[in-house]
Amino acid sequence: MAPSSGLAVGSPPHPGTAFVQTTSRPAAARPIRVPLPRVWPVRASDVVALLVANGALIVAMWIRHGGASALTSPGAILTAAGQVTALVGTYLALIQLILMSRSPWLDQVFGMDRLAWAHRWLGFGTVWLLAGHVVFTTIGWSMADGRSLLDETTTLLGTYPFVLMAAASMACFAAVAVTSVRAARRRLSYETWYGIHLYAYLGIALAFAHQLVVGSDFINDPVARIYWTSLLVIAVAMVLVFRFGQPIRITLRHRPRIGSVVTEAPGVISVYVTGRALDRLAARSGQYFNLRLLTRDDWWRAHPFSLSAAPNGRSLRFTIKELGDWTARLQALKPGTRVALEGPYGTLTGARRTRQRVLLVAGGIGITPLRALLESLPGRPGDLTLIYRASRESDLVFRDELDALAAHRGATVHYLVGRRGTRAMPRDPLDADGLRALVPDVRNRDVYLCGPTPLMESVRASLKALAVPASQVHLERFAY
Ligand SMILES: Cc1cc2nc3c(=O)[nH]c(=O)nc-3n(C[C@H](O)[C@H](O)[C@H](O)COP(=O)(O)OP(=O)(O)OC[C@H]3O[C@@H](n4cnc5c(N)ncnc54)[C@H](O)[C@@H]3O)c2cc1C
Numbered sequence: 314m315a316p317s318s319g320l321a322v323g324s325p326p327h328p329g330t331a332f333v334q335t336t337s338r339p340a341a342a343r344p345i346r347v348p349l350p351r352v353w354p355v356r357a358s359d360v361v362a363l364l365v366a367n368g369a370l371i372v373a374m375w376i377r378h379g380g381a382s383a384l385t386s387p388g389a390i391l392t393a394a395g396q397v398t399a400l401v402g403t404y405l406a407l408i409q410l411i412l413m414s415r416s417p418w419l420d421q422v423f424g425m426d427r428l429a430w431a432h433r434w435l436g437f438g439t440v441w442l443l444a445g446h447v448v449f450t451t452i453g454w455s456m457a458d459g460r461s462l463l464d465e466t467t468t469l470l471g472t473y474p475f476v477l478m479a480a481a482s483m484a485c486f487a488a489v490a491v492t493s494v495r496a497a498r499r500r501l502s503y504e505t506w507y508g509i510h511l512y513a514y515l516g517i518a519l520a521f522a523h524q525l526v527v528g529s530d531f532i533n534d535p536v537a538r539i540y541w542t543s544l545l546v547i548a549v550a551m552v553l554v555f556r557f558g559q560p561i562r563i564t565l566r567h568r569p570r571i572g573s574v575v576t577e578a579p580g581v582i583s584v585y586v587t588g589r590a591l592d593r594l595a596a597r598s599g600q601y602f603n604l605r606l607l608t609r610d611d612w613w614r615a616h617p618f619s620l621s622a623a624p625n626g627r628s629l630r631f632t633i634k635e636l637g638d639w640t641a642r643l644q645a646l647k648p649g650t651r652v653a654l655e656g657p658y659g660t661l662t663g664a665r666r667t668r669q670r671v672l673l674v675a676g677g678i679g680i681t682p683l684r685a686l687l688e689s690l691p692g693r694p695g696d697l698t699l700i701y702r703a704s705r706e707s708d709l710v711f712r713d714e715l716d717a718l719a720a721h722r723g724a725t726v727h728y729l730v731g732r733r734g735t736r737a738m739p740r741d742p743l744d745a746d747g748l749r750a751l752v753p754d755v756r757n758r759d760v761y762l763c764g765p766t767p768l769m770e771s772v773r774a775s776l777k778a779l780a781v782p783a784s785q786v787h788l789e790r791f792a793y
Pocket residue numbers: 502503504601615616617618619620631632633634635636637638639640641678681682789790791792793
């Protein structure tokens with residue numbers, strides 16, 4: 314493959330567009346070559362097999378402790394079911410911690426998209442299993458004790474402090490699950506939803522303490538206790554290292570701060586982050602960072618943004634559209650503001666590429682990672698094609714930069730502007746026929762896709778209809 318282009322960020326604004334520069338655009342710099350990430354000899358299926366084997370070991374330990382030997386009455390069967398659901402549910406909760414630890418290694422093996430998907434469905438699985446534990450155990454014990462369900466419940470809650478602890482844990486998990494159901498999630502701000510999500514940590518701590526103290530599997534077996542405690546230590550260590558340790562290390566080492574802010578279009582700014590030895594971050598086009606402003610009001614929340622230009626060692630550029638309260642406040646961001654960076658994350662990079670030819674499909678602000686890829690993906694003239702979809706002309710950003718990059722790299726750019734279902738655009742220009750007409754050799758290309766969810770779903774359906782193998786389709790979601 315041919316070496317990457319050297320065209321740099323910073324073309325003049327599009328003629329006739331009212332662009333305002335808050336501060337001057339930094340001097341142009343060449344993209345740097347970032348070493349390919351180390352390829353781990355582990356596949357996603359290996360990790361899944363390890364997790365399943367661990368789950369089987371947990372059930373095997375329960376059998377060894379005699380859990381399956383005394384199933385002589387309906388009450389005993391229900392109590393046994395309660396034990397198994399508790400063990401597997403707690404194990405899934407620990408896996409959840411690991412999945413969302415933001416380990417760059419897991420990110421590369423699975424991709425954040427698949428991790429988030431697994432997190433969502435395992436999360437619901439965890440809550441159902443733990444709820445099953447409560448129901449099965451309470452009914453099982455009430456049958457064994459010959460008491461009414463109500464009597465049994467009040468006795469358990471009133472007599473055993475660690476059962477009360479488990480009830481509090483269950484309440485934490487239930488709150489997280491209920492607010493994650495799509496209908497509820499849509500009504501909550503991201504911050505409220507995320508804040509409630511933090512109760513899952515408390516839920517896990519309480520569930521674990523309950524299990525170690527009253528779990529029949531642990532009381533008499535030091536090996537089981539050591540095994541479970543080791544699992545917890547590994548999960549917590551991953552969260553501490555990757556969620557806290559790494560960002561603190563990056564921030565202290567690279568001292569990132571806002572270098573300049575440039576208005577690209579109404580409600581869209583580019584933020585240039587400068588710092589020490591940024592080339593050592595090994596960030597690649599297509600990746601993103603979680604950005605946290607180190608100010609009195611904002612230090613507690615981080616938001617993800619993709620690099621909108623290939624990293625050049627001097628600055629990282631993020632282009633941000635005003636969508637909610639935080640991004641609205643960003644529009645008044647002052648150069649010099651200290652920031653913390655978490656990342657780089659994401660797998661929408663050249664490392665995923667399987668074909669010589671590439672199609673990039675962007676919708677709206679989803680252009681950011683694809684703009685960086687257009688700049689730096691190696692390719693001969695004719696190898697790279699970008700389709701940029703927007704409802705209105707004013708929603709297109711980087712038009713001049715994209716045109717300049719296309720001219721420099723011998724790439725093709727198609728701008729598809731307009732609303733579907735109007736006289737000018739009666740049908741979806743990215744349905745299978747439209748896509749084939751624009752890019753006849755699409756089956757022989759890798760497709761990088763980023764944009765609003767409806768656009769991504771419709772393009773994925775078109776690619777499926779055109780028999781583009783799923784292994785050639787790479788995407789980044791901006792919202793879950
Ligand atoms: C991997 C990734 C890369 C992104 N890259 C860009 C980019 O290059 N340019 C750009 O303009 N936008 C990007 N976004 C979207 C951007 O993060 C949100 O628009 C922004 O966080 C909205 O914050 P808000 O408080 O202003 O709006 P809100 O109204 O609070 O949020 C709007 C929506 O943004 C999402 N969101 C909000 N906060 C977060 C968060 N902390 N973490 C994850 N999602 C959140 C939620 O889906 C929420 O419903 C990206 C998102 C992701 C996940």
